[in-house]
Amino acid sequence: MTARKRSHPGKSRNGADMFSRRTSVTSRVAVQRPGTPWSITDEALARIDETIAAHKPERGGALIATRERIVVDFLADPRPGEQVSYWHSRLLADALTEHLKQRPMRHYGGTLHSHPGVYGEPSGPDHVAFANQLATNPTIRDALFPIVVRARRQDMRSVLRLGERHLVDLPNGTFAAYSAAPNEDTVEVRPAPIHVIPLHRDITHVCQHLSAFVETPVVASATREMEIEGRHLPAVSLHAGEKSLCTVVFPAEYPTQAPLLLTSQAGAVVPAWKVGHDSRRRLSDAVGELVRAEQAAASTASMDDRLSHHLPDGVRARYLVVGAGSVGSTSAEMLVRSGVCDLTVVDFDTVELPNLSRTTYDRSDVGMLKVAALQHRLREINPEVRMTAIDAHIQDLDLSILDDIDVAVFASDDLAGEFWLGHHLYRRGTPLVSVKMFELGEAGEMVTVVPKSGTACLRCIIGDPVGSGDRGTTDYGSGRLVSAPALGVDIIATVARGVRMALALGQQEGPLAEWISPIIAQSRTYFQQSSVPDHRRLTELRPGRSSPSFDSAWYLTGPRAECAVCGEHPEEPAAVFGGSGVPRMLPPGVEEVAS
Incomplete structure (x- = not known):
């Protein structure tokens, strides 16, 4: 039993007679009442355009949809011709059955066919056919029956009176969506708002x-x-x-x-x-x-x-890096490459061209804040890195940031500021590693402070920061170091020692924890190394001894009883400035500990 329509819109007596034996039907589209909204993927629309709109009218096929009223596919009738079978040809029915059998989440969503000319709304026979389709599929309470014409929407005046929410432009025509739903003894056919999913x-x-x-x-x-x-x-x-x-x-x-x-x-x-x-x-x-x-x-x-061998439990410690110059930027990168994911970096300066010879920055970073450029670089290494970038001088820091720090790395040129911050860290029991370079970068030092183990503070180990002259010409009021030549490889050699120490301070067990334990227990918290022979910094602490290239030495240190940071009567941080000029060795008479 098939309701057919002629190639021009009009009322089919056979279709009407056949339909009258089933039910009655609305005679026209309800203008003021939009139908049920539907969605359709652009893939399904492309298939409709290719198989229907690009050809002569009087073609059709089945819409494949989900139960959420999303049209996801279209099966064209394999038997196109001068007339369209709304009951579908046997070939299409078989193809539809096989398609739905293989894809259980899909179901029949309605029938599409094309009209000649600009007539983009259902004709009388269309209404009959819609009702027949719903009558033979009683489980379907709402279906989509679009019409495709090879015309642009602006030429479809009769359709435009219904609005445009049910229209979709195709490369070869226009898609007009209509929904049909049983309503007592009638079938309501209304323009269906259609949403395209791109x-x-x-x-x-x-x-x-x-x-x-x-x-x-x-x-x-x-x-x-x-x-x-x-x-x-x-x-x-x-x-x-x-x-x-x-x-x-x-x-x-x-x-x-x-x-x-x-x-x-x-x-x-x-x-x-x-x-x-x-x-x-x-x-x-x-x-x-x-x-x-x-x-x-x-x-x-x-x-x-x-x-995993050196860091069996990974790195959970949270690090603070003070300074993002040659020492600080290299330290931060080494920490991240060693598994550190949580760190805060403090620096107020910007990247300049001379920095490129001995830092982790590149030419695209010139002019940027060092902390911003470093943050970008570290996230390129590991996007999971959580780096807090602080553009500030040390003395301007909000000390609440220290509440979330497990290990600090001092790498700035502002020793006065580091002494002040180091005092606050000591009072909190937070360990720190200070890495500094001497003239021309040919020698460097590393200081380790572990308050909970009773080690000497930074001030007791390296002395008075004001006017020391050992680290280049410095304006300690601003903390800015006047640039001095140095080889990046020499800086890296000292930085690597400091990063290893900082990583070890964040470990509770494993090879690094075992390595650092005797160092701290013996108070070997001051280290020097030089890339050139007889560097002044090594020879002045070891009188009468020559120092070959790549020489290094560990020294025993200890707190001074009168020290305001680590002594017998510690004071508040604001009072801490000054100290002795050279490290104090323990026990008396011992100058050096074998490396």
Whole structure:
């Protein structure tokens, strides 16, 4: 039993007679009452345009939808001709049955056919056919019956009187959506607001964006449906070679509503979503950020494997790095490459061209705040790094930041400021490592302070910061060091010692904890090394002894009883300035401890 329509709109007596034996039907579209809203993917629209709109009229096919009224596919009738069978040809019926059998989350959503000319609304026979379709499918309470014409919407005056929310422009014509639903003894046919989900367009953009990032062609799977909290939604998986990157699940309201991103590690993620922006860029950014985080996690896991011998429990300590120049920036990078993920860096200066010879910065950083440039670099190494960048002088710091610090690394040129900050750290029981370079960078020192072990403070070990003259010409009022020549490799040699010590201070067990334990127990908290023979800093503490190139020495130190920081009667930090000029050795008469 088939209701057919002629190639021109009009009322079919056979169709009407056949329908009259079933039920009555509305005779026209309800103008003021929009039908049930539907969504359709741009993939389905492209298939409709290719198989229907691009050809002569009187073609048709079946819409494939989810129960959320999202049209996800279209099956064209394999038997197009001068007439359209609303009951579908046997070939289409068989194809539809097989399609739905293989995809249980899909169902028949309605029938589409094309009209000649500009007549983009249902004719009398169309109403009959709609009713017949619903009568033979009693489980369907609402179906979509679009009409496609090879005309632009501005030429479809009769259709425009119904509004434009049910119209979609196609490359070869216009798609006009109508919904039909049984209502007592009638079938109501109304213009259905249609929302286009730009699934294919946005996924194509994501693949191009990700391919450049992962340096491997990223391809998208065929659209399938996934059940998310009881809803059947279209989804696309992204792959780079054999590796699965992410699955994007599209809600019916996309891109007004955010998609759902699924990965094997992060699970389900709803990205931050700003309505009104280009959804292609928004989706690419969201997927890219998630993939980068996944890769960073995998990289971190791989890094942790490499570091597991020396750092069996990883690095949970939170670090403070004071200074982001040659010593500070290198220290921060070494810490991050060693697994540190939580650190705060303090510096007030900007990157200048001379800095590039001995820091971690590059030419693109020139003019930027050092802390900002360093933050960007460290996140490029490990996106999971949480670095707090503080643009300030030491004396201007909010001391509350020390509440969240486990280990401090001093690498600035403001010794007065470091002494003041070191006093606050000592009172809190927070260990610190100070790394400094001497003239021309040919020698350096490392100081370790562990308050809970009763070691000497920074002041007791390296003495009065004002006017020492040992570290170059310095304006200690501003903390700015007048630039002096030095080789980056010489700086790195000293920095590496300091970073190893800082990492060890953050460990409770393992090789590094075992290594540092006797050093602290014996008060060997002052270290010097030189890349040239007989450097003044090494020979003045070891009179009468020559010092070869790459020489180093550990020294015993201890607190002074009268010290306001670590002595018998400690004072408040504001009173701490001054001290002895050279390290005090313990026990008396012992100048050096074998390395």
